[in-house]
Amino acid sequence: MLNPIGLISMQVxxxxxxxxxxxxxxxKALGYDFIELLVPEPEDLDLAETRKAIEGSGLGVVxxxxxxxxxxxxxxxxxxxxxxxxxxxxxxxxxxxxxxRILGGPLYGNPLVFAGRPPAPVSEDLRLxxxxxxxxxxxxxxxxxxxxxxxxxxxxxxxxxxxxxxTTRQGIELIDLVGHANVRLMLDTFHMHMEDASLAEAxxxxxxxxxxxQANENHRGFVGTGxxxxxxxxxxxxxxxxxxxxxxEPFRRDDQRIGIPVAQxxxxxxxxxxxxxxxxxxxxxxxxxxxxxx
Amino acid sequence: MLNPIGLISMQVxxxxxxxxxxxxxxxKALGYDFIELLVPEPEDLDLAETRKAIEGSGLGVVxxxxxxxxxxxxxxxxxxxxxxxxxxxxxxxxxxxxxxRILGGPLYGNPLVFAGRPPAPVSEDLRLxxxxxxxxxxxxxxxxxxxxxxxxxxxxxxxxxxxxxxTTRQGIELIDLVGHANVRLMLDTFHMHMEDASLAEAxxxxxxxxxxxQANENHRGFVGTGxxxxxxxxxxxxxxxxxxxxxxEPFRRDDQRIGIPVAQxxxxxxxxxxxxxxxxxxxxxxxxxxxxxx
Numbered sequence: 184m185l186n187p188i189g190l191i192s193m194q195v196x197x198x199x200x201x202x203x204x205x206x207x208x209x210x211k212a213l214g215y216d217f218i219e220l221l222v223p224e225p226e227d228l229d230l231a232e233t234r235k236a237i238e239g240s241g242l243g244v245v246x247x248x249x250x251x252x253x254x255x256x257x258x259x260x261x262x263x264x265x266x267x268x269x270x271x272x273x274x275x276x277x278x279x280x281x282x283x284r285i286l287g288g289p290l291y292g293n294p295l296v297f298a299g300r301p302p303a304p305v306s307e308d309l310r311l312x313x314x315x316x317x318x319x320x321x322x323x324x325x326x327x328x329x330x331x332x333x334x335x336x337x338x339x340x341x342x343x344x345x346x347x348x349x350t351t352r353q354g355i356e357l358i359d360l361v362g363h364a365n366v367r368l369m370l371d372t373f374h375m376h377m378e379d380a381s382l383a384e385a386x387x388x389x390x391x392x393x394x395x396x397q398a399n400e401n402h403r404g405f406v407g408t409g410x411x412x413x414x415x416x417x418x419x420x421x422x423x424x425x426x427x428x429x430x431x432e433p434f435r436r437d438d439q440r441i442g443i444p445v446a447q448x449x450x451x452x453x454x455x456x457x458x459x460x461x462x463x464x465x466x467x468x469x470x471x472x473x474x475x476x477x
Numbered sequence: 478m479l480n481p482i483g484l485i486s487m488q489v490x491x492x493x494x495x496x497x498x499x500x501x502x503x504x505k506a507l508g509y510d511f512i513e514l515l516v517p518e519p520e521d522l523d524l525a526e527t528r529k530a531i532e533g534s535g536l537g538v539v540x541x542x543x544x545x546x547x548x549x550x551x552x553x554x555x556x557x558x559x560x561x562x563x564x565x566x567x568x569x570x571x572x573x574x575x576x577x578r579i580l581g582g583p584l585y586g587n588p589l590v591f592a593g594r595p596p597a598p599v600s601e602d603l604r605l606x607x608x609x610x611x612x613x614x615x616x617x618x619x620x621x622x623x624x625x626x627x628x629x630x631x632x633x634x635x636x637x638x639x640x641x642x643x644t645t646r647q648g649i650e651l652i653d654l655v656g657h658a659n660v661r662l663m664l665d666t667f668h669m670h671m672e673d674a675s676l677a678e679a680x681x682x683x684x685x686x687x688x689x690x691q692a693n694e695n696h697r698g699f700v701g702t703g704x705x706x707x708x709x710x711x712x713x714x715x716x717x718x719x720x721x722x723x724x725x726e727p728f729r730r731d732d733q734r735i736g737i738p739v740a741q742x743x744x745x746x747x748x749x750x751x752x753x754x755x756x757x758x759x760x761x762x763x764x765x766x767x768x769x770x771x
Contacts, residue, residue, distance in 0.1 A: 257736075295740070296590040296637045302740040310736040343590045343637035346738035353735045377671060378696055378739065380703050401695075402672055409674050441647045442551075442604040444640035445672065446589070446596040 185470055186396075186420070188463050189217035189245060189430035194455075197448055198227045207240035213456060214463040217243035219430040220281070222274045230280040238282065245395065245428050246278040248288035252300070255292030256320035257313045257347050264316055267292050271324035271335070279331035285428065286328065287336035287369040287395040291317045291357070293347040294340075296446070302346055313347065318360045325363035336369035336395035341377040350378045351385035358392050367394035372411060373432075376401045382411070386419035396420065396429045398466055403435040405455075406462040413465065417473030429470075431462055479764055480690075480714070482757050483511035483539060483724035488749075491742055492521045501534035507750060508757040511537035513724040514575070516568040524574040532576065539689065539722050540572040542582035546594070549586030550614035551607045551641050558610055561586050565618035565629070573625035579722065580622065581630035581663040581689040585611045585651070587641040588634075590740070596640055607641065612654045619657035630663035630689035635671040644672045645679035652686050661688035666705060667726075670695045676705070680713035690714065690723045692760055697729040699749075700756040707759065711767030723764075725756055 190213075192199040195206045199221065210218060218237060223230065237244050248271070252258065256267035271290060278286045293313075295302060305313075321335065328335050339345075339354040348354050351370060358368050368389055372382055379385040386393070398416070400409030407413070420429075436449050484507075486493040489500045493514065504512060512531060517524065531538050542565070546552065550561035565584060572580045587607075589596060599607075615629065622629050633639075633648040642648050648662050662683055666676055673679040680687070692710070694703030701707070714723075730743050 295738075297595050299593055299595040301591050301593040302738040304741055304743075305736060305738060310734070313736050341637075342739035343635075346741070347736055349739045350733055352733045356733075356735055376695055376704070380696065380698075382704070401670055402674065404674075410670070410676070439644055439646045439650075440604070441650055442599060442607050442641050444589075444596040444599060445636035445643045447598055447640070449598075 185467065186426055186429045187216035187243060188214070188466055189219050189243070189428055190215045190459065191219045191247065191430055191432040191434065192221055193432065193434050193448060194459070196450065197221070198224070200227055201232065204236040207237055207242050211240050211242050213460045215242065217245055217428060217430070219245045219247050221247050221249055222277055222286070230277060234281045244281055244283045245430065246274065246281065246283045246286045248274050248286055248290055250289055250292040250294060252292070252294065252298050256290070257292045257317045259309065259312070264320065268320045268324060271320070272327045275324065275328040275331050275333045275335070278333045284332060285334050285336055285395050288338050289340045289345055289348070290321065290324070290335055290337050291347050293345050295346055296343045302342070305346070314360070317347070317357070321361045321366050322363050325361065325366035329365040333365070334394050335366045337366065338369040338371055339374055339378065341374040349374070351375060351389055355389055355392060368392040369395040369397070371397035371399060372416065373397070373399035373401070373403050376411070383415045383419035386416065386423050390423045393423060393425050394427060396425065396427065397432055398429050399432050403433065404437070405433040405458045406431055407465045413469045414472065417469035420470070421473035429466065431466070433458070433462060479761065480720055480723045481510035481537060482508070482760055483513050483537070483722055484509045484753065485513045485541065485724055485726040485728065486515055487726065487728050487742060488753070490744065491515070492518070494521055495526065498530040501531055501536050505534050505536050507754045509536065511539055511722060511724070513539045513541050515541050515543055516571055516580070524571060528575045538575055538577045539724060540568065540575065540577045540580045542568050542580055542584055544583055544586040544588060546586070546588065546592050550584070551586045551611045553603065553606070558614065562614045562618060565614070566621045569618065569622040569625050569627045569629070572627045578626060579628050579630055579689050582632050583634045583639055583642070584615065584618070584629055584631050585641050587639050589640055590637045596636070599640070608654070611641070611651070615655045615660050616657050619655065619660035623659040627659070628688050629660045631660065632663040632665055633668055633672065635668040643668070645669060645683055649683055649686060662686040663689040663691070665691035665693060666710065667691070667693035667695070667697050670705070677709045677713035680710065680717050684717045687717060687719050688721060690719065690721065691726055692723050693726050697727065698731070699727040699752045700725055701759045707763045708766065711763035714764070715767035723760065725760070727752070727756060
């Protein structure tokens with residue numbers, strides 16, 4: 184069976200509010216099976232209404248968590264760790280309320296560039312304590328998620344977005360330390376491109392730990408407009424037995440003006456529907472072929 | 478004729494001081510033709526002594542500039558622009574004093590993550606003024622560099638390291654706006670991996686503007702340990718007629734422990750000589766083949 188293919192809500196709007204509900208049907212019509220929704224802040228969305236709108240469109244849903252230095256189970260500030268753990272639990276409850284079974288993202292916290300924080304050396308003592316804090320909180324959050332029938336999918340981020348888990352190997356080590364069936368791994372090819380030697384080898388090594396997957400180009404644009412060997416990625420996912428969701432986040436805009444901050448999220452400035460449709464179709468094509476031999 | 482191959486001084490030490498001069502001969506023995514030295518701060522190195530040590534080893538030298546928010550020709554703070562311009566002029570003079578003919582780096586300024594600055598929206602008015610400030614300062618610095626027989630090589634950096642010039646196309650646009658023979662382009666495959674659709678196409682489009690080139694893996698490790706198609710890169714450089722220097726900066730360390738900030742520079746913790754030698758040899762191999770047809 185082929186993996187469900189989804190689209191991140193940030194593709195359309197941020198924050199995503201009820202005025203954007205009409206997008207659910209459009210996304211479905213473009214060939215997507217689910218929406219990956221940022222965990223709604225209370226002021227953005229009513230969960231019951233949102234669930235109704237998503238289900239009405241025929242889409243499934245996956246949730247994406249947003250952490251910060253104050254919502255941070257890896258922090259050396261106990262208050263930030265407590266806030267981070269409470270957030271993961273409430274996000275798992277929100278996932279269940281929305282009908283999602285997967286809550287993904289850099290759940291460990293410790294953002295860098297988007298928190299305006301430069302990379303800095305970490306003492307060995309602090310490094311080890313961070314791991315303890317993170318593992319302990321992920322176990323507790325995983326148990327809470329399990330009660331909701333939700334799986335936490337921990338995503339490594341590139342070296343500029345976090346200083347805690349960047350490579351697939353680091354992600355595997357963390358998941359294995361946690362050792363809870365509801366705490367698994369999420370891989371994003373954009374980050375893998377910057378941190379792993381080979382996408383296919385990393386997928387193979389991660390194997391059954393993978394609970395969620397994001398297919399993004401090396402430059403985070405539309406699948407099929409960059410250098411990624413999607414055939415190799417699809418073949419590796421098939422070899423790993425991965426049948427879970429795959430979502431796209433092509434929210435880099437086609438804008439090459441000098442002085443435009445590429446990493447700054449911007450709303451679309453043109454109709455991107457054809458590229459959205461063709462990216463999903465490309466991915467379905469390589470995934471289908473990934474199951475065949477010559 | 479084949480391109481000279483060099484190694485960044487950060488591979489060995491940062492700051493690089495006279496106690497590291499013995500490395501010049503070692504680097505030469507590992508198969509390198511030049512050292513790429515960070516522009517010395519006055520307290521680090523005496524220029525005449527350093528030149529003597531480099532020349533004594535038989536290495537050539539290229540200089541790499543270091544900018545900051547205070548050394549920043551793109552800043553909206555006139556004092557930072559003045560400091561940035563004065564720095565570029567003094568760095569060009571230092572290049573000449575050291576015997577270097579190329580001064581490369583993100584000369585436009587505006588660092589992000591390493592300055593602890595998050596990406597933020599830029600008004601169209603400020604964007605246009607930044608371009609004016611930058612173009613005007615690069616013209617003046619280029620004229621000063623020309624008097625020293627030095628070429629400025631402007632390097633696009635990935636979206637997390639700057640918000641001013643990230644793609645090769647943005648770099649080309651900036652160079653063409655400056656329009657000075659001594660202000661040209663530097664390309665680094667690490668950044669290109671994150672920002673360009675195709676390394677080979679970007680090299681081809683940049684063509685004769687390229688004055689300096691850095692060959693780094695997608696993960697910034699040793700050439701040959703990642704996903705880069707070095708044969709395609711070498712063929713593109715040959716097609717572009719590029720005979721200038723190519724340097725390596727493989728200062729990502731082989732360390733996959735959780736919680737180690739990958740972007741934080743660290744000194745080598747093992748003898749990396751075999752990988753340094755083999756990376757240079759690989760590059761020479763593909764460069765030589767790049768000139769052949771089947």
